[in-house]
Amino acid sequence: MTTKSAHIAGKAFVLGKNVDTDQIIPAAHLVYSLTDPEERKLYGKYALSGVPSSESGLPNGNIPFINGDACESEYSIIVASDNFGCGSSREHAPACLEIAGIKAIISPSYARIFYRNSVDGGFLTPYESVGDLSEAVQTGDELEIDPAIPALVNHTQNTSHRLKPLGSVADIVNAGGIFAYARETGMVPK
Template identity: 30%
Template sequence: MSKGKVWKYGDDVNTDVIFPGKYTYSVLDPAEMAKHALEDLDPEFAHKVKPGDIVVAGKNFGCGSSREQAATCLKFAGVQAVIAKSFARIFFRNAINQGLPVVQCSEAVDNVESGEKISIDFAAGQIKGEKGIFTFAPLPEFILRILDSGGLIPYIKKKKIEREKNLGDKNA
């Protein structure tokens, strides 16, 4: 996995500051959503983030609203992954369902700084930073399959196509 620049934030980064509620029903295009990513936390972020960058945060990242745009806006802003000490449960699911990898690793959070370049090996469960290598438990297999498909909707669609193909083969 290529190296990404770290954007580091604190605990309890909520979905309102990741993607403000005023846009939730008016901004529907993912590229447009990306322009508002982290708007009420760090107004600079959306202008300066580069593809492959990595968001690092403390505990309970993504708490609050169930709005999936909080994951969508980060993904379409080019964020490679979010590393946090813990994730709020709905955000955790939404990130996977948007194909945005989420990594729980307190040690890495405590040992990387904003601006540092780090890399993540998802299969091995390793984060390489300037201060060392930090390990995390890889996500379960079925979640990795959803992530690899690019999210839940493409995953279900892929399964549907495979099922139809199998049925077609049987009938042939």
């Protein structure tokens, strides 16, 4: 069984509020195939390319999510303010973040369709924070998510912040998506 709700550790990338799906993956980059391995990498390369550079990596701004021609980011956890993933309902948004190396997002609130696409597609784990952590965490901080508590531990700042439990989506996250969950539970044939 996949354990996507296990401990997740890595560097933080901080974003503000109302990051929409056009900022996560601009429509101009929706031309690549998710099934072709070479084209799939390009979704990682262009992840968050629509975020204005003045807001990238807040609060300092102008921090690239992807360096140069790389297709993966050095960051593993996005910490954002309210309403992450608003905008259109494209599944490419959580997919491109996973392709870029994101394992989890922490936000006080999500657009419902982005949240469900993240969970159902098995792309990444969307944790809800208790309060807005986008000012308490700095881009580059070393973070660890402990799902058992649940809490976000900031090793750089030696702080800890409570997260809301995943609740009923935990089993889907652990299975690796809604179809894997349905196969595991016998809802559909294996």
